[in-house]
Structure formats: C-alpha cells, structure tokens
Amino acid sequence: MRFLKPNVPMRFSLVAAGLLSAGQALAQTGDEPVELTMYYPVAVGGALTDVVDDLVEDFEAEHPDIDVEAIYAGNYDDTRVRAMSAIEAGDAPQLSVMFSIDLFDLIEQDAIVAFDDLVETEEEQAWLDSFYPGLMENGQLDGQTYGIPFQRSTIVLYWNKDAFEVAGLDPEQPPETWEEMAEMGAAVREASGGEQWGVMVPSTGYPYWMFQAFAFQNGHRLMSEDGTEVYFDDPAAVEALEYWVSLADEHAAMPDGTIEWGTLRQNFLEQSTAMIWHSTGNLTAVRNDADFDFGVAMLPMKTQRGSPTGGGNFYLFKDTTEEEQQAAMTFIRWMTSPERAAAWSIETGYMGVSPEAYETEALQRYVEEFPPAAVARDQLEHGTAELATYQGGRVRRALDNAVQAALTGQMTPEEALTQAQREADAALRRYAR
Numbered sequence: 001m002r003f004l005k006p007n008v009p010m011r012f013s014l015v016a017a018g019l020l021s022a023g024q025a026l027a028q029t030g031d032e033p034v035e036l037t038m039y040y041p042v043a044v045g046g047a048l049t050d051v052v053d054d055l056v057e058d059f060e061a062e063h064p065d066i067d068v069e070a071i072y073a074g075n076y077d078d079t080r081v082r083a084m085s086a087i088e089a090g091d092a093p094q095l096s097v098m099f100s101i102d103l104f105d106l107i108e109q110d111a112i113v114a115f116d117d118l119v120e121t122e123e124e125q126a127w128l129d130s131f132y133p134g135l136m137e138n139g140q141l142d143g144q145t146y147g148i149p150f151q152r153s154t155i156v157l158y159w160n161k162d163a164f165e166v167a168g169l170d171p172e173q174p175p176e177t178w179e180e181m182a183e184m185g186a187a188v189r190e191a192s193g194g195e196q197w198g199v200m201v202p203s204t205g206y207p208y209w210m211f212q213a214f215a216f217q218n219g220h221r222l223m224s225e226d227g228t229e230v231y232f233d234d235p236a237a238v239e240a241l242e243y244w245v246s247l248a249d250e251h252a253a254m255p256d257g258t259i260e261w262g263t264l265r266q267n268f269l270e271q272s273t274a275m276i277w278h279s280t281g282n283l284t285a286v287r288n289d290a291d292f293d294f295g296v297a298m299l300p301m302k303t304q305r306g307s308p309t310g311g312g313n314f315y316l317f318k319d320t321t322e323e324e325q326q327a328a329m330t331f332i333r334w335m336t337s338p339e340r341a342a343a344w345s346i347e348t349g350y351m352g353v354s355p356e357a358y359e360t361e362a363l364q365r366y367v368e369e370f371p372p373a374a375v376a377r378d379q380l381e382h383g384t385a386e387l388a389t390y391q392g393g394r395v396r397r398a399l400d401n402a403v404q405a406a407l408t409g410q411m412t413p414e415e416a417l418t419q420a421q422r423e424a425d426a427a428l429r430r431y432a433r
Helices: 022-027 049-062 076-088 100-108 122-128 133-139 161-166 178-191 207-217 235-249 264-269 280-289 322-335 338-348 361-369 371-382 392-407 413-431
Strands: 034-040 066-072 095-099 148-160 275-279 294-297 307-316
Touching: 034 076, 034 322, 049 066, 049 322, 049 338, 066 322, 076 095, 076 100, 095 100, 095 322, 100 133, 100 307, 100 392, 122 322, 133 148, 133 307, 133 371, 148 161, 148 207, 148 280, 148 322, 148 371, 161 178, 178 235, 178 275, 207 235, 207 307, 207 392, 235 392, 235 413, 264 275, 264 280, 275 280, 280 294, 280 338, 280 371, 294 371, 307 322, 307 371, 338 361, 361 371, 392 413
Parallel strands: 034 066, 034 095
Antiparallel strands: 095 307, 148 275, 148 294, 148 307
16 A cells, blocks of 8 residues: 555644653742753754754743753764864753764763753653663663663665566565565566666665674674673674675675765665665655655564664753753653654654653554554664764774775675774773773
C-alpha cells in the first residue's frame, strides 16, 4: 500500500500539565524571568528550526517565568565547538543538545552537571527513569546520568518498493541478511541496465557510525563501556569492512569510492538508488517527498541484527547558577514529556524517547497509519551504544579515515583497521584503567 502524507501540523500546541517542579518554583521567586541559552544542532535530517522555535514559544507561553533562546549552531561538531568556546569565554549557555557521544569529552572538561544532582522529588526521579535504557547507554557513566535523550535515532534501511518490483523482487520483502542485500542490490542494478544502484551506505559525515553497525551485525562491539579501549582490528571488524567494500568491488551493487551523507536522502528520492542506510531522522522528510512506494526496515544481519543508536542528548552546563540549572531542567522535562516526544517523533521521524511516548493516542494512531514509524523503536531491542570514548574526535577520525581508505582502495580493510587501532591506542593510552 502507499502511505498517505502525514496530516500533522507544523505547530505544536500540546498543553503540558503537572510538570511544575521545585526548580520552576525556584525560578518564579524572581521578578524577572530566568533567561536560558540553548545551543541546538540544525544540520540533521529535515528542517527543524521552525519546529524547535514553536516548541520554545509554547513552553514560554506556559512558563512565563522562563525565557529560552535557541541558537542554531550548525552540525553536532559545530554545536560542541560553539558551546565550549562560549564556556571558555565566560559566557556559558545553560543547556544544549549535542551528540550523545560527546559524554566522555564533556566530563573530562568538567563542563556538565549530572541530572541526578538536581532531582528533588519522586516525580522528577520517575522522569529520569522513564527513558528507553538503550538510549541511556550514551548518557550515563559510573551510575550518574549526564545526558537526556531527545533527538535520537537508529540507522534504518529505506527501500524503493517500485524498484524491487521492476527487478523481479518481492516489493514487500526487504533484505534480512548481508547476503540478501548484496543479491538484491545486484538484481536492481542489472534490471535497471546500470541506471540505478542497488544500495548506498554513506561513508562521509559519520563513516564510523555505519561501520559500527556492520561490525555489530557481525557480533562485535567496537569499544569498552568505560570509553578507554577500542577493538577496531578484531577479525570480526575486518570481516565487516570487507563486506562493505565487496558491495561495490564484488557485487557491483554500490558505487565505488565514498558516498556522501548529506545528499544521500536526495539520491533515494531521485531513485538513483533502490536502498539506503540512513538515520530514522529522515523518515518524515522521505514520506513527505517520495513520489514512489517505499518501505523502512531494520538493518540486515550477519550473525545478529543490530544498529548503534545515534543523535543528540540534552546536557546541562556547570558554569551556571542553581536557579538556571533548575529552570533548564524544567524545560528539558517539558520537551521530553510523552506528548511532546510523540509529536516530535511524528514531525521529524526521530524516535519517541520513552515507552510512554508510544502509548500516547497521537503516536499510537500514527504508527497504525504509518508502520515505518515504529521501526527505529523496535530495532532498539537489537541496539548498541554509539561509539564513544575519551579523545572521541581523534578516535572516530582514525576509524573514519580507515573506512574511507578501504572503500577507495588505498588500503585493504585489514591494513586500514590495523592503522586505526594504532592511532586510537595512542590517543587512549593515558586513560587505560
């Protein structure tokens, strides 16, 4: 069946009740509203600034004692740099949405506050405990919670049902295994006379993220939980990268070289490829713009299903007053309430971050109408934490370079991952426990 376009307004007007906390009461003691600055990443799937602006406006209407200024700071890396620069300049923001994998670096720089330290009531503790455990893995360390999930995703497979039908494939059956994805991709390429690729997996932007999915599907976790070790050169990891390379070299199902993250969604919409791996954060944009029948599925497997989680968490910064921190937590609680999380998921394609979000009438109705909206949530059962370590930028860059070197034929997968392991070990040496 073809899915109807979502009939969901861009304007959020959900009235939250019962979210008044001790922090808000504290904020109300002054005559002037508490002013909060929030850095927010915008270089992600879909146009989000209007959505976030409307959310902020609704929050301020319900909480006249708190003003929130959203500063759109570029992609996740840009947002981290701008937030840290503001802190160093003595003008710290109160909160930000940044990469969930920034946790170790933010803790090392003593930049953030644990939410546990601000919880004052049973209601607030219940909120802190309400999120999907799989989304909390990148937000907790040593029993403390530093990141609250909001703009969260997993990698999913999008496939063009019309292209599958032309290739003689079952349009309702996406690939379940690596072998099937290679075979189906090759079939599409052949049936199109070379006009359409079978599959594209992006290798710019976040190559490490895609590679982590391949490795996990081959039964391998790339890092230790404490962020001090990585295991890039394990045979299972090498085999995973070999498979990725083989999609082009052996099966002719994918283009040679690197594939751009930023234009991949458009490649899919223009039908230059029948399958893509991409963030579920693109789901609503694809639904709105696709003029062909498409499906969304969990990623294929080798020894097990799996995708790393991804996306951004809310963080609270240290160099701010207690009043500001409590007001910021009030805002974050409001933003992550089940009703708001449900509406956010419908608008963007990102996940509802708690089970309660999927129990709301709005999201239940939306999932019934548009089942792909539940794929990312269901895949959490097979999820793993995104690659996060100390010296995260250096470690991820080493892995990104290795992936690209293998895909462009500059190194074999084994050579590339051996080099990445050496570079990561050097970066992490002083953190060994």
